[in-house]
Amino acid sequence: MKLKLYFTSFFLLFSCLTLIAQQKYTISGYIRDEGSGEDLIFANIYNEANPAQGTTSNEFGFYSLTLPEGDYKLIGSYLGYNDFPIQLTLKADTILDITLSDESVVLDSTITVTAERTDENVQSTKMGTIELSMETAKKLPALLGEVDILKTIQLLPGVLASGEGTTGFYVRGGGVDQNLILLDDAIVYNSGHLLGFFSVFNSDAIKNVTLIKGGMPANYGGRLSSVLDIQMKEGSDKHFGIEGGIGLISSRLTLEGPIVKDKASFIISGRRTYLFDIAQPFIKNTEFAGTNYYFYDLNLKANYRISHKDRLFLSGYFGRDVLDLQNPDRNFNFNMPWGNATATLRWNHLFNDKLFMRTLFFFNDYDFTVSGGQESFSFKLESGVRDFGGKLDLTYYASPKVQVKSGYDYNYHIFTPNVAEAFSGDEPFIVDPEKKRAHEMGVYGLVDWKISPLLAINVGARFSMFQQVGPYSSNVDSSVYRTLEPVKTYFGVEPRFSGKYTVTENSSIKAGITLGQQYVHLVTNSTSTLPTDLWVPSTENVLPQWGLQYALGYFHNFFNNSLETSIEVYYKDLYNQLDYSESYTQTVDTDVEQEFISGRGHAYGVELFVRRTKGKFTGWIAYTLARSIRIFDEIKGRKYLSGFDRTHDLSIVASYDFSDRFNVGASFVLGSGAPFTPVKSIYLMGFNPTLEYGLRNSARLPIYHRLDLSASYKLSKPNKRFESTLVFSIYNVYNRRNVFFTYVNPETDALSGSVELKSYRVSLFPIIPSIAWNFKWKSKPLKKKR
Numbered sequence: 001m002k003l004k005l006y007f008t009s010f011f012l013l014f015s016c017l018t019l020i021a022q023q024k025y026t027i028s029g030y031i032r033d034e035g036s037g038e039d040l041i042f043a044n045i046y047n048e049a050n051p052a053q054g055t056t057s058n059e060f061g062f063y064s065l066t067l068p069e070g071d072y073k074l075i076g077s078y079l080g081y082n083d084f085p086i087q088l089t090l091k092a093d094t095i096l097d098i099t100l101s102d103e104s105v106v107l108d109s110t111i112t113v114t115a116e117r118t119d120e121n122v123q124s125t126k127m128g129t130i131e132l133s134m135e136t137a138k139k140l141p142a143l144l145g146e147v148d149i150l151k152t153i154q155l156l157p158g159v160l161a162s163g164e165g166t167t168g169f170y171v172r173g174g175g176v177d178q179n180l181i182l183l184d185d186a187i188v189y190n191s192g193h194l195l196g197f198f199s200v201f202n203s204d205a206i207k208n209v210t211l212i213k214g215g216m217p218a219n220y221g222g223r224l225s226s227v228l229d230i231q232m233k234e235g236s237d238k239h240f241g242i243e244g245g246i247g248l249i250s251s252r253l254t255l256e257g258p259i260v261k262d263k264a265s266f267i268i269s270g271r272r273t274y275l276f277d278i279a280q281p282f283i284k285n286t287e288f289a290g291t292n293y294y295f296y297d298l299n300l301k302a303n304y305r306i307s308h309k310d311r312l313f314l315s316g317y318f319g320r321d322v323l324d325l326q327n328p329d330r331n332f333n334f335n336m337p338w339g340n341a342t343a344t345l346r347w348n349h350l351f352n353d354k355l356f357m358r359t360l361f362f363f364n365d366y367d368f369t370v371s372g373g374q375e376s377f378s379f380k381l382e383s384g385v386r387d388f389g390g391k392l393d394l395t396y397y398a399s400p401k402v403q404v405k406s407g408y409d410y411n412y413h414i415f416t417p418n419v420a421e422a423f424s425g426d427e428p429f430i431v432d433p434e435k436k437r438a439h440e441m442g443v444y445g446l447v448d449w450k451i452s453p454l455l456a457i458n459v460g461a462r463f464s465m466f467q468q469v470g471p472y473s474s475n476v477d478s479s480v481y482r483t484l485e486p487v488k489t490y491f492g493v494e495p496r497f498s499g500k501y502t503v504t505e506n507s508s509i510k511a512g513i514t515l516g517q518q519y520v521h522l523v524t525n526s527t528s529t530l531p532t533d534l535w536v537p538s539t540e541n542v543l544p545q546w547g548l549q550y551a552l553g554y555f556h557n558f559f560n561n562s563l564e565t566s567i568e569v570y571y572k573d574l575y576n577q578l579d580y581s582e583s584y585t586q587t588v589d590t591d592v593e594q595e596f597i598s599g600r601g602h603a604y605g606v607e608l609f610v611r612r613t614k615g616k617f618t619g620w621i622a623y624t625l626a627r628s629i630r631i632f633d634e635i636k637g638r639k640y641l642s643g644f645d646r647t648h649d650l651s652i653v654a655s656y657d658f659s660d661r662f663n664v665g666a667s668f669v670l671g672s673g674a675p676f677t678p679v680k681s682i683y684l685m686g687f688n689p690t691l692e693y694g695l696r697n698s699a700r701l702p703i704y705h706r707l708d709l710s711a712s713y714k715l716s717k718p719n720k721r722f723e724s725t726l727v728f729s730i731y732n733v734y735n736r737r738n739v740f741f742t743y744v745n746p747e748t749d750a751l752s753g754s755v756e757l758k759s760y761r762v763s764l765f766p767i768i769p770s771i772a773w774n775f776k777w778k779s780k781p782l783k784k785k786r
Contacts, residue, residue: 037265039057067090157607157649173602175225219444273296366385378423434471548572599630617656679694710730
C-alpha cells in the first residue's frame with residue numbers, strides 16, 4: 001500500500017512538473033549582421049517588464065531564451081540605434097535567426113536586438129572584464145600609424161605597458177607570462193614584432209577582443225593574471241570585399257567574401273613592413289649593404305554552415321620577423337628569423353534549443369632561430385615551443401536565470417631549449433639538450449545563476465593536471481624515462497566565484513575570488529617578451545606557480561547609461577614565483593632550470609574607471625594606484641618591488657566626431673617610472689673595474705608621461721561601396737624624452753688613473769608624425785542561385 005502511494009505521489013508530482021514545463025517555450029537561434037552575415041557577439045534580448053528575463057548570445061552569436069507561455073513586450077536596443085518595442089505572443093518553441101542591419105531595424109516584425117545591453121557592466125556578474133571593439137582602437141592615436149590592440153588595452157585600468165612603445169603588458173602586478181593570449185582559441189606565446197614594439201595582431205582581421213583581469217571564470221585556465229581572448233573575423237557571406245591601408249612602415253590588404261552565399265565564407269588578411277626595403281638604395285654602397293629587417297602576418301579563416309545545428313570553422317595565423325645583417329667587407333652575416341604559427345579547427349553543434357556544444361582542435365608553434373658567421377666561423381641557435389590540443393565545451397541554457405557550462409581541454413607541449421651548434425673550421429661545438437614534453441589537462445564546470453532581481457552569482461571550479469613525460473634523463477636521480485613515461489605529475493583544484501548585488505537600478509556591488517595554477521613559465525630579464533626568452537614547463541625541478549586573487553567593486557551608471565563608472569580593489573597572493581639567481585650568467589650550454597630560484601609575492605591596488613559610451617564625444621579616464629612585491633630569500637634585499645610595479649598610472653582617452661567624416665582622437669598617459677637595480681659602487685679586481693650593485697629594484701626611472709593626437713578624414717561619403725580615409729597621428733606630441741633604460745660606464749681618468757662611474761639615460765621615441773591611407777570596398781550583395 002505504501003509502495004503504491006509512493007508511486008502515485010511520484011507520478012502526480014512528475015505530471016505537475018511536466019505540465020509546468022510544457023507551459024514554457026524557448027526562442028533560440030543566431031544573431032547576425034545583415035550586411036556581412038557575421039555573428040554578433042554578446043547580443044541581448046530581454047523582457048521590458050522584467051529585464052531579468054533576458055539572455056545574451058554567446059561568442060558565436062547563439063542565444064536561447066525560455067519563457068512561460070504568454071504575451072510579452074520585448075525590447076531591443078543597439079548603440080547608435082533606436083530602441084524598438086514589440087508585443088510577442090509565445091505559444092510554442094521557436095527557432096529564430098535574427099539579422100541586424102546598419103539602421104534601426106525590425107526583425108521578422110517581432111524582435112530587435114542589442115550588441116550589448118547598455119547596463120551590462122552593472123547587471124552582469126563579470127568583474128574586471130572589458131570588451132573592446134576595433135572601431136574604438138582605430139579612432140585612437142597609434143605609433144607610426146599602426147593600429148595595435150595590445151597598446152589600446154594598456155590604456156585600461158590595472159594594465160601597464162612593459163616599456164616605452166612596447167606591446168608587452170602587465171596586469172594587476174603579474175608578469176608578462178601570466179597573461180593568457182588566445183587567437184581563435186590557440187595560444188600565442190610571443191605577441192610582439194620588432195622586439196615587442198608592434199603586436200602580431202592585424203587590426204583588419206580582428207572581430208572582437210575580451211580582456212578578463214579579475215573574476216576569471218572556470219572555463220579559462222593556465223595563467224594567473226589575465227585572459228586576452230581575440231577572435232578573428234569570419235568573412236562576409238553576402239558580398240565580396242577588399243580592405244586595406246598604406247602607411248609609413250607597412251601596408252595591409254584583406255579579402256573576404258562568400259564561398260556559398262549565406263552558407264560559407266572566407267577571409268584572408270595580410271600585412272608586411274617595408275621600411276628597410278625602401279632604404280636599400282641608400283645603404284647599398286655602405287658597409288651594411290644587403291642588411292634588411294621586415295615582419296609579416298597572414299590571417300586566414302573559412303566557415304561553412306552545414307545546417308542550422310552544425311557549423312565548421314577553420315582558421316590560421318602565420319607571422320614572421322626576419323632580421324638579416326650583412327657586412328660584405330668583413331665577410332660577416334647574421335640572420336635571425338622568429339615567429340608564430342597557429343591553426344584551429346572548430347565544430348559548433350546544437351543538440352537542441354537549450355544545449356550548445358563547441359569542439360575544437362588547435363595547433364600552435366613558436367620558434368626562434370639565429371645563425372651567422374664570419375670567415376671560417378659559423379654558428380646556429382634554435383629554441384621554441386609547440387602545442388597540440390583540443391577542447392570540448394557544453395553550454396546548457398536551463399532558464400533565463402540559470403546557465404550551466406562544463407568542458408574539458410587538453411594540451412600536449414613540446415619545449416625546445418637552446419639547441420646550439422658552432423664550427424670553427426672543421427672543429428664542431430654542439431649543445432643539444434633534451435626537449436621537454438608534457439601533458440596539460442583541465443576539467444571545469446560553472447553555473448551562472450540569477451538568484452533574484454537583486455542577487456546573481458557565477459560559481460565554478462576547475463580541476464587541472466600537468467604531467468612531465470619522457471623521453472627524459474633526470475638530473476635529480478639520474479633516472480631515464482621512456483617515451484610518454486610519467487616523470488612528474490602535478491594536480492590543482494581551482495575554485496572560482498563572482499557575485500553581484502544590485503543596489504539601485506543603475507548601480508551594483510560585485511565581489512570575486514579566483515584561485516589559479518600556472519604550469520608553464522617565462523623567466524626573463526627584459527621588460528617585454530623578446531624572441532630570445534625561453535618558455536619552460538613545470539618539471540621535477542620547477543614547481544607550478546599558483547595564486548589567489550580577491551576583488552571587490554562598485555559599479556554605477558549615469559545619464560541613461562551613457563556614462564559608466566566603477567571602482568575596484570584587489571589583493572593577490574602569488575606563490576612559487578620564479579626568477580634568476582643573482583649570480584646567473586646566460587650561456588647556451590646551461591640548463592636554465594638549475595639557475596631558477598623560487599619565491600612568493602603580493603600585489604594589491606585600486607582601479608578607477610570612468611567611460612562615456614554614447615554621443616559624439618566618447619572616451620575614458622583610467623587611474624590605478626598599485627603595489628607589486630616579490631619576496632625571495634636568495635636575493636639581496638629579500639623583499640623588493642617587482643620589475644612591473646607602478647605606484648601611479650593614469651590614462652585619459654578621448655575621441656570626438658565632428659561629423660560623419662571627420663574625427664579627432666587623443667590619449668595621455670602619466671605614470672611612475674619602472675623600478676631598476678642601481679649600481680652602488682665600483683672597485684678594481686686586478687686591473688679590471690668591477691661593478692657592485694645595490695638592492696634589487698631599489699631605484700626608479702623618472703616619471704613617464706606622453707601625449708598622442710590623431711585625426712581621420714573620410715575622403716568619400718559614408719555608406720558608399722568604396723570608402724577611403726586619411727589618418728594623421730602624432731606620437732609624443734611635446735617630444736618628451738622618456739627614459740627607456742639607464743646604464744653606467746666606468747671611465748678612467750688618464751692623468752690620475754682614478755675610475756669614475758658615469759650614468760647614462762637612453763630614450764627611444766621622440767615626436768613622431770605619421771600618415772596612413774585606409775580604404776574599403778564591397779560588392780553588391782550576391783543573389784542566391786535558384
